[in-house]
Amino acid sequence: MHFDLHSESSTPIYRQIVEQLRREIGAGLLKPGDALPSVRQVAELHTINPMTVSRAYSLLEAEGLLIRQRGKPMCVAAQPGGQDSSAKRLQLITPSLEQVAREARQLNLDTESVIAELARLMKKDRK
Amino acid sequence: MHFDLHSESSTPIYRQIVEQLRREIGAGLLKPGDALPSVRQVAELHTINPMTVSRAYSLLEAEGLLIRQRGKPMCVAAQPGGQDSSAKRLQLITPSLEQVAREARQLNLDTESVIAELARLMKKDRK
């Protein structure tokens, strides 16, 4: 279990965890019943404080995406409507796409270049 | 004068202003000598504090992108190398594109859908 964390980012660590898990659960990459890594494991791996991880987990538990079982690891809750549809997942990425569109306009960049660059980055990512 | 501000965003207002101006100046949409709207105008329009705008302006002045003239409005500084090249502007949007690529992977979205949606948003934006 990875967690793509960047401590130099302006978005706080706990929120990076929250958002990442929200996406992976919504997409079905994490399935109901899957156990999450323990807060201490994550904390040690990324040299952050266990409570920071716990905070992220708690928020997701309040959201209904995770289930807390005393003494046992957190696990993914059964999703009410099953996996999100492709359309719904596309909605989740829309804010970031709108951000890109805004920046492109402000940078006076044409659609083609931006799309070409995005395709390049996504292809590189698949490896 | 526009300023696309979102007070509900997690990125602070002053940074939204800074980044937006950086892009528009780099792209040449704002040319050397162009005057900026006064801090009070911007503040009133968006119902924020004038100091928030001033902070953004000051940062850009320290960066050399703006010039301060006492009693007169801030204006865009002459850019050392003229407008940024298209390649350079593409670099400026890369972090946001990488963010999109990350999210797409975590959402298990295929490249085509993401690109199609981005194209749609950018087309809508041009109006």
Place this chain on the structure above:
DNA sequence: CCAACTGTATTATAGTATTGATACACAAAT
């Protein structure tokens, strides 16, 4: 039972970030 493992509540601390209210210095125009 015991040891090792889960998550969490608590309290404290530190640092940083963000925004705001107020008063001030300066320029330009009348």
Place this chain on the structure above:
DNA sequence: ATTTGTGTATCAATACTATAATACAGTTGG
């Protein structure tokens, strides 16, 4: 000289983020 327009220095008030050190309640496996 006065008014109106710049930007901003200063100080204050929060809010946020992360860390630390404990202690506790529960499960699991030997």
